[in-house]
Amino acid sequence: MSLRSYCHRTNPVTNLYRCLTSRKISTKVKAIFQDSGSAEFLATVANADSLPRFNRLPEIMVTGRANVGKSTFLNAVLGRKDLLFTSKKAGRTQTLNFFRVGPHPGKLVVVDTPGYGARGRSEWGALINHYITNRDELRRIYILFSAPHGLAVTDEAMLAELDAQVQSSGGIKFTLQAIITKADQLRDDGREQVERMNKAIFKAAPTCLPPIITACPPRGLPFGMELVRFFDGTSMKDGVPMRLSTAFRIAVFLEVSP
Ligand SMILES: Nc1nc2c(ncn2[C@@H]2O[C@H](COP(=O)(O)OP(=O)(O)OP(=O)(O)O)[C@@H](O)[C@H]2O)c(=O)[nH]1
Numbered sequence: 001m002s003l004r005s006y007c008h009r010t011n012p013v014t015n016l017y018r019c020l021t022s023r024k025i026s027t028k029v030k031a032i033f034q035d036s037g038s039a040e041f042l043a044t045v046a047n048a049d050s051l052p053r054f055n056r057l058p059e060i061m062v063t064g065r066a067n068v069g070k071s072t073f074l075n076a077v078l079g080r081k082d083l084l085f086t087s088k089k090a091g092r093t094q095t096l097n098f099f100r101v102g103p104h105p106g107k108l109v110v111v112d113t114p115g116y117g118a119r120g121r122s123e124w125g126a127l128i129n130h131y132i133t134n135r136d137e138l139r140r141i142y143i144l145f146s147a148p149h150g151l152a153v154t155d156e157a158m159l160a161e162l163d164a165q166v167q168s169s170g171g172i173k174f175t176l177q178a179i180i181t182k183a184d185q186l187r188d189d190g191r192e193q194v195e196r197m198n199k200a201i202f203k204a205a206p207t208c209l210p211p212i213i214t215a216c217p218p219r220g221l222p223f224g225m226e227l228v229r230f231f232d233g234t235s236m237k238d239g240v241p242m243r244l245s246t247a248f249r250i251a252v253f254l255e256v257s258p
């Protein structure tokens with residue numbers, strides 16, 4: 001049985017759980033991210049004409065409104081504090097930034113992007129569009145939403161646009177997954193807000209994979225929040241709790257494994 005069919009994408013929660021408990025798959029995941037501390041900056045790209053190639057490594061990209069936590073999220077996943085620049089001020093990331101995962105020649109490339117929405121710029125949108133449309137290496141787009149802010153009209157428009165691209169290629173080009181950030185800023189257990197967001201996400205983008213709920217506050221997690229939940233769309237309780245990096249690494253693994 002191939003790993004891909006073992007980790008079939010239609011039920012990511014159950015399958016993530018299986019992946020976590022399967023030694024064979026954990027080993028494969030480790031192999032991809034073995035030395036995540038060796039993640040390295042590769043390139044900054046401000047112009048669509050100068051997109052470099054990186055040994056045809058599979059690529060994954062984050063997108064989302066400015067300040068939603070894209071760069072912070074990637075730092076957390078790579079196990080680094082400040083490989084990527086973050087800021088309290090929206091509009092910090094202004095180019096496509098490429099980072100290699102694992103020692104040379106690497107296993108995977110992660111791509112940080114500028115935010116869209118009120119603090120976005122049309123030239124950034126054009127650059128990202130060009131990258132998404134033309135990049136054969138792109139395997140998955142993670143679209144980030146801030147838990148306390150919920151979805152804006154621009155988020156729904158972006159979701160619909162990406163969903164249309166996934167549908168037109170039958171999911172072969174790339175797949176789409178939501179990430180809900182700043183869960184630590186939710187009042188009570190956050191379940192209602194997460195459910196609301198979940199519904200809005202699937203309404204705008206039926207092909208979007210269920211959100212990974214994350215919390216990466218600058219001063220570390222409040223007591224009791226050391227785990228993030230991979231949300232299955234029914235209730236927070238049914239989500240599989242796991243460390244952010246584990247959830248992400250396995251999700252990525254499902255995309256990049258042959
Ligand atoms: N409390 C909390 N703060 C977060 C979280 N994730 C990010 N932040 C903060 O949100 C701010 C913006 O984070 P960035 O990672 O720079 O956001 P970005 O989406 O890359 O922003 P741009 O590059 O401007 O588009 C920073 O002050 C982060 O510390 C989170 O999960 N919880």
Ligand SMILES: [Mg+2]
Pocket residue numbers: 070071072085086092093112113
């Ligand atoms: Mg950024």
